Amino acid sequence: MPRPTWSRALCVGLLIGTFPSLPLHAEEIRSESMLANTCAGCHGTLGASAGEVMPTIGGLDKGYLVEVLTDYKTGRRPSTIMGRIMLGYGDQEINAIASFYAAQPWVSTDRVAVADQLAEAPALHERYCESCHQDGGRSQDKESPRMAGQWAGYLQYAMQACRDGERCHPRKMRNRVADLSDAEIAALAHFYESQK
Amino acid sequence: MNTLTRRNFLQSSLLSTAAVLGGPSLAVHAATPPKARVVVIGGGYGGTIAAKYLQMSDPEIRVTLIEKDSAYVSCPLSNEVLGGERDLASLTFDYRGLTRRGIAVMQDTVVEIDPVQHFVTGASGNRYNYDKLIVSPGVDYDWAAIEGMSEAVAEKIPHAWKAGKQTQILRRQLEAMEDGGVFYIVAPPNPFRCPPGPYERAAQVAHYFSTHKPKSKIVILDAKDAFSKQALFQAGWEEHYGDMIEWVSGAQGGIIEAIDPETRTLMGSFEEFKGDVINLIPHQKAGALAQTAGLANESGWCPVDQRTFESSIHKDIHVIGDACIAGAMPKSGYSANSQGKVCAAAIVAAINGEAAPAPSYVNTCYSIIAPEHGISVAGVYRLEDGRIVDIPGAGGVSPADADARTRALEQQFALDWFRNITSDMFT
């Protein structure tokens, strides 16, 4: 297989003026599946997580995935381990990983609702979340990931971390969760988990 | 053995004793000839993944997985069994999920590989023909490295470095030990399976001792002068278990040369150590099959083309997981998983007449120091001049000053890591 030399890669980078967005090492282009399958050891085959705090990523919006993965890399989105891992990928590679997972079917958890956890959840959903997370949390776009059928453990962690000022994506989420108690967050998390 | 006798031998073994695990699969009975036959030996962290990802990316390939046991017991999280936090049943998996995918899963022990005629022979007498072979047999032990050690002695002085019966033996000895006893862990030289494993084990056993036998001590006698995630482990040991755990480096006399199993005495280069319970983790090498099949070199491990994991010794045979020499990657379950995928992609490409794709590899290993305290190490790798190398700046260990929430989260991620990697393997 012919390998572009460093000098050629450098030229391309200089010519098109997008050096930072080339793969970190321009020798060879790694395919979407080659890059993305390495994530499955933690996020499940094709991104369908087996739980609990580890989110399902297969079937999420591509724009959302690109932003989140990039923010991990730059440190804008604090993390335990994702930041360290994403530093190993160039922008094109992040784009490839996001494309791969966005193209996978969404697989909801098989968890069902536990009635007493949920009593107040539909009202909370309407009041705080629905303007962005429509259709019971099934809708999604670059700023609002799908929540229906996501693991409650992850949702709970994500909402708490945002409320406590650790990380919010997007920032305006903060206002929405700022006044929620732990119990309300738990109720919402289980509500979304049980939506399929 | 010439071909003729081999054929006779095989005919006489038509009533084979090899069991098909989880019922017959589609692939076994497929009427149309397959595009190619790939045989995978070893249904652990590497082999299951190679088989599954081959089947997923090209269903026209007939994939056969040969595993000697009817169920797999995971080493990852087996230190938690020693700590009393979980049982072996929670680490045990069967192969039905892979059978459902159309992989022919055979329970058989491969005793011979014929690299020239492209077939392997099982202890059942069955013969399995292949176009491409993947070998992921894990590790075996170099008993001769410590005088007085042997496989038989390991029934009394367990290694617990393969999960299952060995884990149980060690757990029972720890349960039977009196409070105030000394537990020795003999840690092996590099390279070996799971570099952080002995040190996580010390923490897990300390967790058990501190609630049940608080006057006891744990001493790690190490062949090495440094170890994986060392600073994080040592800080964590001290924080949670005070001075219960002591680490003796090789230079300080931790190298063990001999053992007297009767008196449970370890002979070091300077001193002798008499223990109440001894966990001797032996020096390691590629699994026995890799040795008998001539896939290992003088190092005891298997040299491979690190792009495809094809053996540098035998064509059309690929070696993955602990058994292979994989550049900067440690011998871990996650590495084996990642290698299985790269290897599967290379084989699918070869079968379809394409060039081997550019590889990507990752490793992620968690260790649990205490119930709310997890730590991790990650590595992201690429191929450079034929060798797997770390991508500079990426990966590394958890920060030393992580707050309580981060540590608790990492402990949860350790458990989720296990849920997900085993679902990647077995569903």
Ligand SMILES: Cc1cc2nc3c(=O)[nH]c(=O)nc-3n(C[C@H](O)[C@H](O)[C@H](O)COP(=O)(O)OP(=O)(O)OC[C@H]3O[C@@H](n4cnc5c(N)ncnc54)[C@H](O)[C@@H]3O)c2cc1C
């Ligand atoms: C205490 C401990 C803790 C660990 N914790 C972690 C961790 O947290 N994270 C991590 O990533 N790694 C961990 N590991 C390492 C991990 O267990 C290994 O790296 C991993 O199992 C390697 O996979 P493998 O496929 O090479 O071998 P294995 O998983 O051992 O699989 C080999 C399989 O081949 C079969 N086999 C062997 N010979 C034959 C034959 N001739 N015929 C048929 N079948 C055969 C065996 O029965 C076995 O099922 C740990 C290891 C230990 C000991």
